[in-house]
Amino acid sequence: MNSIIDTILNHRSIRKFTEQPLIAEHLDMIIDAARSSSTSSYLMAYTMIGVTDPEKKAALASISNQPYIKDNGHFVLFCGDYHRHMLKANEQEKVTMAYNVQSTEYFMIATVDATIAAQNMTVAAESLGIGACYIGSIKRDLDLVSDLFDLPEHVVPLFGLALGYPDEQQEIKPKLPKEAVYFENTYKDDVAHKAALEQFDKTIETYYRTRTTNKREDSWTKQMVKTLHNQRNDRLTPFVKEKKFNTR
Amino acid sequence: MNSIIDTILNHRSIRKFTEQPLIAEHLDMIIDAARSSSTSSYLMAYTMIGVTDPEKKAALASISNQPYIKDNGHFVLFCGDYHRHMLKANEQEKVTMAYNVQSTEYFMIATVDATIAAQNMTVAAESLGIGACYIGSIKRDLDLVSDLFDLPEHVVPLFGLALGYPDEQQEIKPKLPKEAVYFENTYKDDVAHKAALEQFDKTIETYYRTRTTNKREDSWTKQMVKTLHNQRNDRLTPFVKEKKFNTR
Structure with missing residues (x-):
């Protein structure tokens, strides 16, 4: 056992935070941890959007039905992203690239890249005494999330991370043996x-x-x-396709 | 800075390993790290398959076109998994569950759950001096991967992790600023x-x-x-659907 494994084993989601924003130096360190992540074919097919605007945080809290999002220290939205890769391509190149990234495989790659970065950010945050909670429920209204952050085609929001200094001590929930x-x-x-x-x-x-x-x-x-008897959001599948992911 | 962030920032993929298998205690610790991961709705929608059988490792090396897979200390295959969730359900319940998990959303959830676990395993491994490399290229022939490990419906292989004691010191590759x-x-x-x-x-x-x-x-x-001009494997999309993921 060492302090790293200890940090990972002691993970518990934190949903109650002090009002203190993240210390700037802490924020830089956890962004660097995310940026250092492994990536498939050097694609780095993800984008992080840090949210400090109180109105946008309130909107995310309402979309997710998680009120503590507006009272945390910081929020980071994780997106799959192939917009960046086409920025310097010519028009003809863009057509082929835009077609290719719509496969299931490239959708998986972007999801995996974003998640590796998010988990590195989470472990780094926890090592600094910052609590974190994955917010999958932003998927309840991805159209609104996309509008809030002006996401172009080839960028799809996947989940968020609520971050902040803990104002609670949760028990660790047992996991599958x-x-x-x-x-x-x-x-x-x-x-x-x-x-x-x-x-x-x-x-x-x-x-x-x-x-x-x-x-x-x-x-x-x-x-x-x-x-698994709950119907999830039926709007998600068409939304992802409209963002030009996972269409074929 | 602390030793955890230091470990994360010093990540580099290792592709050359000594022949030493993982110390049993190390293996248990990194499995525990993976098991401690955050998960959406408590689903833990993933499975890890540790591979030590030399023939299966050789087959994976050939599928992935990564010869070092057969000479590493250990290999772990990560799969999205909803098979487990239906094991104790009755026949009628299974029908509804099987329908629901075929949505894009549940495919994303399984991919994210598996990846969080894999990255926790990676960070834990690196903290113990074990090198790791994500192997996305198992996707070159998922039919064969599925046959090798007898994967039932509702289980889809996503990527592997090659693990072992490093026999090289790679430079750190620059990442997007x-x-x-x-x-x-x-x-x-x-x-x-x-x-x-x-x-x-x-x-x-x-x-x-x-x-x-x-x-x-x-x-x-x-x-x-x-x-992104490379056509990826066209067999992947139908394979995923045949495993009853991402069909709707």
Whole structure:
């Protein structure tokens, strides 16, 4: 064990922050951590937009239905981005490039590039005592997010990171055990896989029954059935295509 | 600055490893780091498959056209996964769940979940002196990857991580500067964006002209035009859909 692994193992999402904005030096360090990330084919197919404008933060809080976004120290929107790559290309080159980046593969690459950067930013932030929470629920209205930040074609918002100095100490939420998420040389057979999940369900039942707040009766597998019965936002698929991603 | 940020800033991909397998304790620690990751709606929609079987490593090296995969200390395949979530559901529940997870949104969620875990594993590995390299090129033949590891429906391979004790010391490759990748409150206008890229092109021209090996004349924007003119693997889009991801 070392301090790095310790920081990663001690991760918990922070949703309550002091009003203090990020110290400028801290912000620069976590941006540098994000910029240092691995990238596929040197594409660096992502953009970060730091949000400090109180009106835009309020709008994001409302879109995401996460009020604490407007009271945090900082917010960073992560986007997949191929706009930049075409800026210096000629018109003919742009046509081919614009066609190619619309494949599923280039959509995956941009999503992976953006996420590696976001997780480096998160680990760097946590090492400085900054709390972080991924905000996937900006996807509830991507049209509005796009309008707010003037995103051109070939730029698609993926998720946000709420950042700030913590004003709470959350418990660490149990995660799937090694036996349920890490397999050796082949995918796990269903019988062993189910047994691992049943074991985890027992852990989770106890966790929900005994945690400090929001006690309830639930298990992981039951919760997943409920979650995956929720229809997600049907506007997302056409939105992504209108931004010229994932069309083919 | 602290040792965590230092580790992140000092990242370089390692492609030459000693033959030493990962120390069991190191492997457990980096798996735990991956397992501790943030996840959307508690889904943990990913699976890791550790590969030690020499024949499977050789097959992956051939698929990816990256010979060092067979000579590394370890390899981990990262997959998006909703198979697990349906294991304990009844037949009727499964139908609805299987339909829902085929949306673009759930495909993004699985890709993001897997990538956060992979980057936590990478940072944890580097903190232990283990080198790592993302292997996106397993996507050259996902049918074969799927066959190798017996992946069921609702499990899609995304990328691999080659891991091992480094047998080389690579230079750090320059990344896009803050001005080209981090914007404030709105997307950057094209004139300022282009100016930032021109500045970066100068850095890159010098880097390619003066680095220790593979010296050449190139700039980032020129390289991007070439890269995005490459047709990628046309089999990827239908493969992903056949695995019941991203169909709608």
